[in-house]
Amino acid sequence: MPELPEVETIRKELRTKILNKKIVKVExxxxxxxxxxxxKILNKKIVxxARRAKVLKIIFENGYxxxxxxxxxxxxxxxxxxxxxxxxxxxxxxHLSNGAxxxxxxxxxxxWMKVIRQADLKEKFGIEPLTKEFTLDNFLKIIKKSGQPxxxxxxxxxxxxxxxxxxxxxxxxxxxxxxxxxxxxxxxxETKNLFTSIIRIIETAIKYKGSSGKDEWYRQVDxxxxxxxxxxxxxxxxxxxxxxxxxxxxxxxxxxxSSYFCPRCQK
DNA sequence: CTGCGGTCCTGAAGGC
DNA sequence: TGCCTTCAGGACCGCA
Numbered sequence: 001m002p003e004l005p006e007v008e009t010i011r012k013e014l015r016t017k018i019l020n021k022k023i024v025k026v027e028x029x030x031x032x033x034x035x036x037x038x039x040k041i042l043n044k045k046i047v048x049x050a051r052r053a054k055v056l057k058i059i060f061e062n063g064y065x066x067x068x069x070x071x072x073x074x075x076x077x078x079x080x081x082x083x084x085x086x087x088x089x090x091x092x093x094x095h096l097s098n099g100a101x102x103x104x105x106x107x108x109x110x111x112w113m114k115v116i117r118q119a120d121l122k123e124k125f126g127i128e129p130l131t132k133e134f135t136l137d138n139f140l141k142i143i144k145k146s147g148q149p150x151x152x153x154x155x156x157x158x159x160x161x162x163x164x165x166x167x168x169x170x171x172x173x174x175x176x177x178x179x180x181x182x183x184x185x186x187x188x189x190e191t192k193n194l195f196t197s198i199i200r201i202i203e204t205a206i207k208y209k210g211s212s213g214k215d216e217w218y219r220q221v222d223x224x225x226x227x228x229x230x231x232x233x234x235x236x237x238x239x240x241x242x243x244x245x246x247x248x249x250x251x252x253x254x255x256x257x258s259s260y261f262c263p264r265c266q267k
Numbered sequence: 268c269t270g271c272g273g274t275c276c277t278g279a280a281g282g283c
Numbered sequence: 284t285g286c287c288t289t290c291a292g293g294a295c296c297g298c299a
Contacts, residue, residue: 001292032275054293072292073277108276110293148269157294164293215279215291256272257292 004162005205030091036115053161074111173234
């Protein structure tokens with residue numbers, strides 16, 4: 001499922017493909033997945049492709065933007081001129097001025113695109129992990145005042161932006177922290193370990209172009225899978241041996257989704 | 268404030 | 284083999 005590293009990978013690749021191009025036609029095959037007025041962005045030059053949290057932004061010269069949320073299974077495929085074969089789950093097709101095509105796919109129809117004026121954006125996202133605002137001090141402040149379980153807190157987009165189940169699971173494993181532990185009960189040392197683990201894991205995951213493991217529909221813009229799933233130490237490792245201590249990785253339901261952890265080394 | 272359950276949706280997996 | 288049921292899961296919403 002596209003989290004920060006996946007959306008960032010898509011952003012970088014897409015930017016090289018569509019910067020300075022225009023969208024000349026929008027085909028909406030699934031109405032609920034396209035919000036706003038497509039006419040606002042037709043034939044306007046794309047001046048940037050950005051990201052905030054798990055949301056991709058295609059920014060146009062006239063101040064409008066297409067927001068893209070991939071949710072669980074969303075994909076964007078870029079195909080050069082002439083190779084315009086839709087995917088089985090294509091819901092929206094964007095035709096570009098150079099004859100290329102963008103396919104927005106999602107089997108489950110949870111993903112969406114939205115046309116909005118940048119000035120009208122009301123974002124309630126927390127700190128971006130890869131920016132200079134993400135300091136140990138700022139992280140400590142967030143951790144110290146929350147009675148929530150640490151994993152729930154890390155996935156709260158209004159506190160820390162862009163982390164989902166995969167990367168919170170891996171970061172908590174790396175920092176040897178039990179996912180259900182209350183945030184404010186973390187020691188300074190644990191908080192520091194968690195802070196550095198988040199940065200290291202997010203950066204490594206971007207290097208490997210995201211995770212396309214079991215059940216993961218995420219693909220890069222060219223359709224290829226990412227590689228970070230080969231480095232999972234906890235996520236989807238239920239029943240396997242912990243690579244640190246040899247105990248069996250456990251799965252528990254937490255806040256509606258699966259938490260994976262080592263019952264011996266995560267305290 | 269917290270936390271829970273329902274909702275959207277459908278492929279995959281499990282049961283018989 | 285095949286039908287039927289259950290489950291997963293990001294974000295959001297309503298309710299206790």
